[in-house]
Amino acid sequence: MQQNKRKIINDPVLGFINIPSEFLYDLIQHPYMQRLNRIKQLGLASFVYPGTQHTRFLHSIGAMHLMTDAIAQLKAKGNDITDDEASGLLAAILLHDIGHTPFSHTLENVLIKNFNHEQITLLLIERINKEFGGTLHTAISIFKNEYPKRYLHQLVSGQVDMDRLDYLIRDSFFSGVAEGTIGAERIIKMLTVKDDSIAIEAKGIYSIENFLIARRLMYWQVYLHKTAVAAEKMLVNILTRAKELSAQGTTLFASPALSFFITKNISDQNFPENEEAIQNFIQLDDSDITSAIKVWMAHTDKVLSTLSNHFINRKLFKVKISDTAFNPSEIEDLNKKYQQYFSISKAEATYFYAEGPIQSDTYNPNADNIKILYNDGQVKEISDASDMLNTNMLSSRTTKYYLCYLQL
């Protein structure tokens, strides 16, 4: 490695992180990775937990660091992982988030219809691969789950992958929700491979229970905190209104990259072939959104300016949470109130509120079933192995309903 390449990163969560090779250093320096340093990991949760300003960049590096530990553990237990595979694993986890939009999941479907960040991540990794002369071949194969050793993919994207281990300890650290932390290092020590699949040694069962419950805590306490949900819905409405105004011929201030996605109809279908879309995508980060919305506060459209003003100055939607869907008549009354108050149409009034099930798409308990390996070679799913966790719960999903609206 060249002398002038900084080899150590100081991470408040994991301590000193050594960048394992020049290859990985060069990936970290790539513009697609540097862009992640301008996208916050938790998006609008920082309205609730103001310490959570950390970026997807540091998370990716942290996940890479945990991967080095996982590789060392698995090799120590007799699993053969070649240097090429190790390098592929590290590159795959390092790059696993480069397809994210600004403000993480919030804007995905607003900017690009049927957006799938894994699809775009793959597309971008393949572009880097071309630049780098094919050295990402193994990483791509692992990422796509086409690599023969299937368990390698599970370390990148699976029930206890390095992504989850890192984001839970990291988000717990920066939010100040200390009890949301997990025993990442202990869990990694208990990783093993059984039938080409990642499993956890039986003595790790309590750590896994704790991991599942801590994750659940973080979801409801932080990620899906009702105020964060309110802010997200507000942001979605602002961008949707901007797109609508734009479609009607109104000119809106925006950086060229943001302007592109506001004025064009891009979807998962036409994105991959659209070089201009890709070029604009990789320019886009949190700053474009924030910078534009501040300007929109003075826009002549009452809907856009009101929402922008409230968003920037943190006068967020009020939120109600319920176990059942809200009554349509309650929502209709709300709509009428805004029509009257702002002298706007029924369609325009819909921008001042939002309702629906809480992002249960983000939290899929189905995928959480984890294999536990006993000393006698037996394997059980965690839902069978644990006498504490509710089996049905692990194979079903929780839905809550929110109704959020502008307070007049």
Place this chain on the structure above:
Amino acid sequence: MQQNKRKIINDPVLGFINIPSEFLYDLIQHPYMQRLNRIKQLGLASFVYPGTQHTRFLHSIGAMHLMTDAIAQLKAKGNDITDDEASGLLAAILLHDIGHTPFSHTLENVLIKNFNHEQITLLLIERINKEFGGTLHTAISIFKNEYPKRYLHQLVSGQVDMDRLDYLIRDSFFSGVAEGTIGAERIIKMLTVKDDSIAIEAKGIYSIENFLIARRLMYWQVYLHKTAVAAEKMLVNILTRAKELSAQGTTLFASPALSFFITKNISDQNFPENEEAIQNFIQLDDSDITSAIKVWMAHTDKVLSTLSNHFINRKLFKVKISDTAFNPSEIEDLNKKYQQYFSISKAEATYFYAEGPIQSDTYNPNADNIKILYNDGQVKEISDASDMLNTNMLSSRTTKYYLCYLQL
């Protein structure tokens, strides 16, 4: 408060702790409290987690500190807690452990038959009360659950009392099992009172789930770690053998206090009336046991010296854990092996192993049912309120079996 009375304690876990009053300062300085600074909180778990040398003294002060927070919260929510009640609560939680034997639970039944540390705690608090001119009257009433406001007792000894909140964060801190921590401060903020009973506000349900699962993790990972269990069984066998030898007329080195309990048959029945027993009890701490066993390493009795030697030099019993009881024939074989190896009797050979259910008496899930208070005034038990935790589990108990034995 007098100038020369140190008013602040530096706690690595909770930060600066202010001692709230001269009355509490004087209690802390009482010999019964100072004795707790010579009894380790986790007893022999320090053989496994060498950072856990912390004492019951600091735990008691930590629990008192959390109680000041709990009182402030409950008062802020409109619950009337008088100064006398507050003082009583603080005194009761501060003194709640003074009846403990050395090495915590391990030696309870060995030193005093049918030992009940709450009974002795009460007896000792009443003695202090006499010395202090009756100022512990409210504390005693709360401790005995005779105080009219029943919920005050629950803060001292209940499902989410200050004892548990403190020991979980403290033991997690000193053991290095960081993921065993709980959101003590957050839980305290969600304490409320409903129908003269402590309840948790509904939004705290995830914190409570995490509390229950973290406690379970700490039990199996730390408190009931198989090596700690092995050490405890060894210690019990050593003391039991010492009592037996003593009964046979053998003289053993021991401090007078330890000697008293080795040579006399003290039980919960005769203890309270036996002033000599009480005087010796309050002299007894971890140092008496350790100091004596070191001397017994050179005793002529092969059983006592062998076990003492192994214990002091951390050559602990080997342990097997099983979900079902061990086969009597396996144990019989073991006995014969020791008879032969040491040329000893069948009865003597029993000292070289131990078997039984793992201290399920320490962990009683029945008592864990916690009241959740919803915004509409409804109250549910946590087992009903949580869709994640296994209802049956919360109302049953886990039993594991151990077999531990000297490795030859």
Place this chain on the structure above:
Amino acid sequence: MQQNKRKIINDPVLGFINIPSEFLYDLIQHPYMQRLNRIKQLGLASFVYPGTQHTRFLHSIGAMHLMTDAIAQLKAKGNDITDDEASGLLAAILLHDIGHTPFSHTLENVLIKNFNHEQITLLLIERINKEFGGTLHTAISIFKNEYPKRYLHQLVSGQVDMDRLDYLIRDSFFSGVAEGTIGAERIIKMLTVKDDSIAIEAKGIYSIENFLIARRLMYWQVYLHKTAVAAEKMLVNILTRAKELSAQGTTLFASPALSFFITKNISDQNFPENEEAIQNFIQLDDSDITSAIKVWMAHTDKVLSTLSNHFINRKLFKVKISDTAFNPSEIEDLNKKYQQYFSISKAEATYFYAEGPIQSDTYNPNADNIKILYNDGQVKEISDASDMLNTNMLSSRTTKYYLCYLQL
């Protein structure tokens, strides 16, 4: 306080922070304060320490929290602080940073000539005061050091003010430079007042030595890290070039607020009377700068586009540090190299490097002399009281020189 006003903030550094009153809650919600949540505390140091994404908003709230502790301590020691004074102190420290430009100190003189952030802070506080019906009168008086009790001002801006205590523990926490932490709580416990001036009790002398040395460590290890300096110089050159191009009639993409400061010549002289300038100032934050520079990467001006590209993709200036000024001939050679390489003029070539003394203006050891109060009533300056710190050092200043330049 109204129910819907969020009263507690979860700070990973200081734990739960209670907002002491509705008045302070309303200040926190003011747009001038919310803007600080879009300005990073450490600006470009995040290029070196990627954990330091925290904002001036959370720092301000942290400093307010420490102030509540300081007030409680001083009152407990018999100093009379009225409720109005306490409220003024809390408001003054909360608002002490609202006059900051984006990227903190870096852009101060580029955007506004002879910028003085304290002057602008005062101007903005006075505007809020009008809105709030004069309730900031005491805060302003303390902030301007016109309040009769002079020591109150020192808690807001002095040698050991709450600003410094908070930023040192906070920046240490987020950077991962744990050894840069200070005993903020311990120092606050040792605050006292002597002759209307803040002093430290003599037993706190070691904490103060540690505070001074930790601050020095943080300066050279973090704030003035050579890579951070390089990034800052690059950013200054980019904005200066943008202003120059603009003066020449070139149109540049920028948000209206940024555009205002790029196209107008604003200085400390004309700013206070210029309502348009003030309105644009309060719109400006980090996102405007970042968003614009990304667009400038494609600008036709070679100087602007090259620098913008390097800045965004973290190909920062290379830096040399020296104890003496760099040789003019070395710099001239450098200039010629860039002229040749880019086919540009001598004046244009100067944008590709920067040199000068390292921001010694940021670190003024003169101001660090702290009063130590002995038990006998005697007061000594820390430079006399400490036998460990170099007296001359404390009354002089360190200068280092940097030369940073684009690597071709």
Place this chain on the structure above:
Amino acid sequence: MQQNKRKIINDPVLGFINIPSEFLYDLIQHPYMQRLNRIKQLGLASFVYPGTQHTRFLHSIGAMHLMTDAIAQLKAKGNDITDDEASGLLAAILLHDIGHTPFSHTLENVLIKNFNHEQITLLLIERINKEFGGTLHTAISIFKNEYPKRYLHQLVSGQVDMDRLDYLIRDSFFSGVAEGTIGAERIIKMLTVKDDSIAIEAKGIYSIENFLIARRLMYWQVYLHKTAVAAEKMLVNILTRAKELSAQGTTLFASPALSFFITKNISDQNFPENEEAIQNFIQLDDSDITSAIKVWMAHTDKVLSTLSNHFINRKLFKVKISDTAFNPSEIEDLNKKYQQYFSISKAEATYFYAEGPIQSDTYNPNADNIKILYNDGQVKEISDASDMLNTNMLSSRTTKYYLCYLQL
């Protein structure tokens, strides 16, 4: 390594510690090392900082862990360290404290005249070496500073050795004096070798300044805290009185090991040849002292019983600290007061107080001069390299005087 050998230790300070080899595991299991788990690292400082119950055992293992990091760093920088040397370094640092008496430095000269714990450590290492068939040969050579590569010894015992790095972060952690922490990991990364001597890279100068100031803070805030000094002097007087009584023919309760040192006159001269002394020494730990003093509370000798009672119940000597020695007449008055109060002789009265310079022998600033290596190959002492630290201070020593006495 055998399966049943526990290979990982959970350290709350340093995280998971891997025991690097079976050889080191066997050393850890040796009775001389296990004894350190019964000797507190900070002795009586736990009377002031009740969290500091940690033992010399865990400190030794922590220092060994830091040594593995230091070896890796130095090797990565091109210094050849053979496997035998690495193993010797690890063994030497692991065993560096086995010659300590109970309660660390306090009792050294009381139990053994002219006690030198390094001499006894060496003697004990040599005994283990015999048991282990000479495998400690390199460790001994390094420990005695006879090994040809001189810099290896400095890692075990030098200005920035692994002993100091570990104890500072560890004692800071357990005391709760967080600001006493140092950048151990950062300092290790800056270790280098110049002219067969350990040096620190120039960019590490601020870390070293912080290390020296943090150490100073820990000395005055924790190690030499006046209450800890008071407790130590009390303990010394108790043991000295016990020896005196014993010399007069009085029988005292004590474990055989403690009894040996109370009744015999052992000095550095006769210890090494006295097998019985050595055998008793390795039996002795904190528990013998505590256990005996508790019994002495009831002794007929008024001096011994009074002091023992006050010690056990933490009614410690009151302390005055002064920059100059105390006036003999003040001390004489004190003596008379005790004579009268207890009706005792002048000689007996001396046990109720103590005075002298504060353990300046523990803190020798002379030894702190550390080599700084500049990029140009130049080496400076830290006193010359740092413009912040007082040169004279670094080459002189601070003396304070204490007078502590029983409060009647």
